[in-house]
Amino acid sequence: MLPEVTAVRYVTPLREGGSLPGIVEADNLGTYVVKFRGAGQGPKALVAEVVSGELARRLGLPVPELVVAQLDPVVARAEPDEEVQELIKASAGANLGMDYLPGSLGYDPVAHPVEAELASRVLVFDAYVENVDRSWRNPNLLVWHGDPWLIDHGATLYFHHNWARAANVVHRAYKWDDHVLKPYATAVPAAAADLVPRLTADLLDEVLTLVPDEWLAEFDFDSAGDARAAYRDHLLARAAAPAAWVPAP
Structure with missing residues (x-):
């Protein structure tokens, strides 16, 4: 299995992404860009992320670490944007996280x-x-x-x-x-x-x-x-x- 983390704080949405991914802090003190299973593309986009991303890694290509990010909808309480709140609530459970590269x-x-x-x-x-x-x-x-x-x-x-x-x-x-x-x-x-x-x-x-x-x-x-x-x-x-x-x- 991929490493598993639990999201503890939703930091900010990345609105340049069509699926509205977000930066999330996790219980391992790491920060991740999370793609949500409740987004319009659904779980197939997450499947593609894992299969292609981990295949690329094994072929020697540079891909940030991928994790399964467990999400409790309670983290949406502090988010003022209703669209983001609904997305998080629709994404309870396993989501896809990618290691955040600060300063990239x-x-x-x-x-x-x-x-x-x-x-x-x-x-x-x-x-x-x-x-x-x-x-x-x-x-x-x-x-x-x-x-x-x-x-x-x-x-x-x-x-x-x-x-x-x-x-x-x-x-x-x-x-x-x-x-x-x-x-x-x-x-x-x-x-x-x-x-x-x-x-x-x-x-x-x-x-x-x-x-x-x-x-x-x-x-x-x-x-x-x-x-x-x-x-x-x-x-x-x-x-x-x-x-x-x-x-x-």
């Missing part, structure tokens, strides 16, 4: 060039998980102590929004024309040669085990085990056909 900056592709190996690895990873949200308009990258960090993977794995058609899009090509790291990703073939063989059933099972059962059992399947098997089978099939989705420079 939003990524600027001009001010913060990324070396070719890392940029290429990020691009190949994004192509695999079909990340539609790493464009120059919305990079979902932070710069912390001079290094880039990958955040916000709730828009990945979008095949899971229509399981009836998921098998038909396993080999879907990745649209990367506006990927924020495209100018720096000049080593894509080498990155793919390294990453693709590591996308194994064992790795996917390890990552999928980290997703709380309650997020998986809320939709589409009779059990969390059935849901994990469906994700694993889809992602394994995609890994077996890299020619279909690895960007061709």
Whole structure:
């Protein structure tokens, strides 16, 4: 399982996020950016955050620590914003927390060039998980102590929004024309040669085990085990056909 913390204080909302995530203090004295299960995207966004975020970490990419943040609606009492109050009340139980990086900056592709190996690895990873949200308009990258960090993977794995058609899009090509790291990703073939063989059933099972059962059992399947098997089978099939989705420079 992911590390588990309990939220003790809601600090402030991050209104630039479409799901209205918030900064929360936890009982381990840590501070986290929390995505709430009661937000419009629902638990599928949290599943995508864990699967893609922890997969990226195991592939050597920089992702802030993820935790399961247990939330008691009582923390909403001190929040004056009614919209936030309702969101917290609708999100009792397990939510997704990401370690807050104090002092981090939003990524600027001009001010913060990324070396070719890392940029290429990020691009190949994004192509695999079909990340539609790493464009120059919305990079979902932070710069912390001079290094880039990958955040916000709730828009990945979008095949899971229509399981009836998921098998038909396993080999879907990745649209990367506006990927924020495209100018720096000049080593894509080498990155793919390294990453693709590591996308194994064992790795996917390890990552999928980290997703709380309650997020998986809320939709589409009779059990969390059935849901994990469906994700694993889809992602394994995609890994077996890299020619279909690895960007061709």
